[in-house]
Structure formats: structure tokens, C-alpha cells
Amino acid sequence: MTKIAIFGVGLIGGSLALCFKGKPGITVVGHSVRESSAAKYLERGVVDHATTSLREAAEGADFIFLCVPVGSLSQYVHDLGQLSLKPGCIITDVGSTKASVAACARQARLGEAVFIGGHPMAGSERSGVEAASLYLFENAFYVLTPEASTPQHYVDKLTSLLAYTKANIVHVHPEEHDEIVGAISHLPHIIAVALVNLVRGYNDDNAFYGLLAAGGFRDITRIASSDPVVWRDILVNNRDVLLKLLRQWQSGMASFVDMLEGEDGEAVEAAFREAGQFRSQLPERRKGMIHSIYECYIDVPDHPGIIGKVATELGNSAINLSNVQIIESREDVPGVLRLSFRKQDDLDRAVDRLGEIGYAVHF
Numbered sequence: 001m002t003k004i005a006i007f008g009v010g011l012i013g014g015s016l017a018l019c020f021k022g023k024p025g026i027t028v029v030g031h032s033v034r035e036s037s038a039a040k041y042l043e044r045g046v047v048d049h050a051t052t053s054l055r056e057a058a059e060g061a062d063f064i065f066l067c068v069p070v071g072s073l074s075q076y077v078h079d080l081g082q083l084s085l086k087p088g089c090i091i092t093d094v095g096s097t098k099a100s101v102a103a104c105a106r107q108a109r110l111g112e113a114v115f116i117g118g119h120p121m122a123g124s125e126r127s128g129v130e131a132a133s134l135y136l137f138e139n140a141f142y143v144l145t146p147e148a149s150t151p152q153h154y155v156d157k158l159t160s161l162l163a164y165t166k167a168n169i170v171h172v173h174p175e176e177h178d179e180i181v182g183a184i185s186h187l188p189h190i191i192a193v194a195l196v197n198l199v200r201g202y203n204d205d206n207a208f209y210g211l212l213a214a215g216g217f218r219d220i221t222r223i224a225s226s227d228p229v230v231w232r233d234i235l236v237n238n239r240d241v242l243l244k245l246l247r248q249w250q251s252g253m254a255s256f257v258d259m260l261e262g263e264d265g266e267a268v269e270a271a272f273r274e275a276g277q278f279r280s281q282l283p284e285r286r287k288g289m290i291h292s293i294y295e296c297y298i299d300v301p302d303h304p305g306i307i308g309k310v311a312t313e314l315g316n317s318a319i320n321l322s323n324v325q326i327i328e329s330r331e332d333v334p335g336v337l338r339l340s341f342r343k344q345d346d347l348d349r350a351v352d353r354l355g356e357i358g359y360a361v362h363f
């Protein structure tokens with residue numbers, strides 16, 4: 001039996017538990033510091049067992065997922081180091097910041113257990129086990145931050161377990177992660193909260209503010225309803241990155257002040273045009289769509305049946321192709337096919353096979 005221990009079975013921990021529970025040879029144990037929460041995990045059928053004992057949850061576990069607020073992670077890593085964990089146990093976390101927990105794990109005495117930081121780039125403004133969903137991570141990116149010294153087979157083992165989430169695994173350096181996620185997740189949460197609180201102030205004197213708040217306000221402020229403790233920990237933890245971003249944000253706002261003071265409509269129009277262009281290029285990640293990230297391009301002669309021929313060739317070599325798209329097809333020039341795969345290994349084998357049979361392959 002593979003034992004998976006989940007500490008903090010809330011939105012993220014509960015969603016992971018749902019992905020793993022009931023899978024062949026897997027047993028999921030949920031840990032909470034509160035008896036009533038542990039009982040709730042069982043009642044809702046999210047875990048196989050629940051306990052308030054750190055030792056009972058962690059010892060004998062093959063995988064440990066720390067799904068508590070970022071501010072508690074270092075204490076958990078330290079406390080786990082005091083136990084006798086199963087040799088080869090993989091400890092991972094789901095925290096929204098990665099540099100501090102990585103630094104803490106480097107210092108911890110984890111014996112024959114290894115730590116690999118993680119962060120699923122999916123979530124919600126809701127919290128608690130009640131908000132957990134089996135589908136939360138489907139097609140989302142899931143960041144892992146292994147150290148250069150982490151033996152590859154541990155990374156492979158965690159990656160293969162995470163296949164149950166149907167997320168796309170990517171590797172990012174912890175500090176780089178915090179810079180990027182500061183800009184695309186943490187700063188937007190601050191902006192949403194500041195905006196809601198601005199309007200809340202006006203609304204105290206005139207209830208029409210809230211009554212008339214329509215799509216625009218609701219779209220940009222959904223995340224202002226996120227859990228206060230979870231977000232307190234994230235922002236305080238990523239302080240340096242956020243201070244830099246907030247100063248840049250202030251100068252972005254100052255340039256809007258200048259545009260309006262100068263009645264510079266052209267500059268306003270250009271700002272919207274540039275933003276719209278960038279936003280339209282962001283990859284779409286709709287639920288139920290398979291988001292393929294391993295891609296190559298091949299030149300193909302422009303004649304009927306060529307897609308079928310390429311697909312059959314890959315199928316005969318047991319290579320899983322997840323999507324094919326014609327990029328260019330004109331009578332006088334060769335066409336280009338974009339081939340997408342869900343796994344690096346499929347891409348590598350496709351490149352070899354297509355090269356062998358004479359196709360020009362590009363990236």
C-alpha cells in the first residue's frame with residue numbers, strides 16, 4: 001500500500017486527497033490539529049483515515065503533502081525532521097511561495113526523506129474542505145521546485161503520483177517562482193482587495209456603489225474574497241518581491257494620472273490596445289481541454305491524407321499524440337503541422353521517429 005499523508009485538508013489538500021483516494025494501492029490519511037476537522041474529513045469521504053497525531057499521519061508515509069498556510073510550513077518541516085520517517089519518503093508542499101520553504105528544507109534534518117517543493121497553479125477564492133474538488137487541477141500547471149541535488153528518481157516518483165491530478169508539471173527555480181507568481185497572483189490579490197476596500201468606503205455613504213457594481217467590478221474583484229489567513233501568510237512571506245512590484249504598480253498608476261491630466265486619449269487607447277493584445281495571447285485553459293505543452297513542427301508535402309499518415313506512423317510506434325494542427329497550407333509551399341504531446345518522452349520519441357523517416361522537424 002502507498003500511504004499518502006495530507007496535512008491541512010482544506011481547498012488544496014482536500015482536492016489532492018480526492019485525486020488520490022480510491023486509486024489502486026493508495027491509502028490517504030488526513031491530518032488536522034483539530035479533532036472536529038479530522039472528523040469532518042472522514043464524514044465527507046475525502047480521506048480514508050483522519051488523525052490529529054502528527055506522528056501517526058507521517059510515520060510510514062510514502063508521500064507527505066503539506067497543505068497548510070505558508071506561515072506554518074517551516075514548523076511542519078522542522079517537526080517532521082524530529083520523527084523517524086520512512087526511508088525514501090517524499091515530502092512536498094503546495095504553498096504559494098517557494099523560496100522560504102526551500103531554504104528551510106535545505107537546513108532541515110530529514111534523514112532519508114527528501115523534500116521537493118510544489119505549487120499547483122489552480123485555486124479559488126473559496127476555502128476549506130467544503131470547497132475541495134476532484135477537478136481543481138485538471139489542465140492547470142503544477143510547479144515543482146526540485147533542487148539540483150534532488151535525485152531524479154524522487155522527482156519522477158512524485159511526478160508520476162501527480163498524474164492523478166491531470167495537471168501539467170513544470171519545474172521552476174524557487175526564487176524565480178516567487179518573482180513570477182508575485183506578479184501574476186499575489187499583486188492581483190492586493191489590487192482586488194484595495195479596490196474593494198476603496199468602493200466599500202464610498203458605499204458606506206452611498207449604497208448605490210454596491211448596488212450598481214456589475215461585471216467589471218465583479219470580474220476584477222472575485223479574488224478579494226480569498227481566505228484572509230492564507231493570504232496574510234503569502235503576502236508577508238513574499239514581501240520583498242511585492243514591495244518591488246507595488247512600487248512599479250504605483251508608477252503605472254501615476255502614468256494614468258499623467259495621461260488623464262494631459263487629456264492624452266491616444267495614450268489611454270494605446271494602453272488598452274497593448275494590454276488587450278497581450279491578454280489575447282495568453283494560453284486558454286478551459287476545463288475539459290487537454291493542454292498540451294510539448295510541441296514540435298514538421299514540414300509536410302501538401303497532399304490529402306498527410307495528417308492521417310503522420311498520426312498512423314506515431315500510433316504504430318506507440319507514441320501518444322494529443323493534437324495536430326495545420327499551421328500553413330498553400331498549394332505552392334510545403335505545409336507545416338504542429339504536433340502536440342502531453343509528455344516529454346512522447347515528443348522525444350516522435351522527433352526521433354519522424355526524423356528517421358525523412359521529415360524535417362523544428363521546435
Ligand SMILES: NC(=O)c1ccc[n+]([C@@H]2O[C@H](COP(=O)([O-])OP(=O)(O)OC[C@H]3O[C@@H](n4cnc5c(N)ncnc54)[C@H](O)[C@@H]3O)[C@@H](O)[C@H]2O)c1
Binds near residue numbers: 067096
Ligand atoms: N487558495 C488557493 O487558491 C491556493 C492555490 C494554490 C496553493 N495554495 C496554497 O495552499 C495552501 C493551503 O491553502 P488553501 O487554499 O487550501 O487553504 P484552506 O484554508 O482551504 O486550507 C488550509 C488548511 O490548513 C489548516 N490550517 C490552517 N492554519 C493552520 C495551522 N496554523 N496549522 C495547521 N493547520 C492549519 C486548515 O484547517 C485547513 O485544513 C496554502 O499554503 C496556500 O498558499 C492556495
Ligand SMILES: O=C(O)C(=O)C[C@]1(C(=O)O)C=C[C@@H](O)C=C1
Binds near residue numbers: 185
Ligand atoms: O483562482 C483563484 O481564485 C486563485 O486565486 C488561484 C491562484 C491564483 O492567483 O491564480 C491563487 C493562489 C495560488 O497560489 C494559485 C492560484
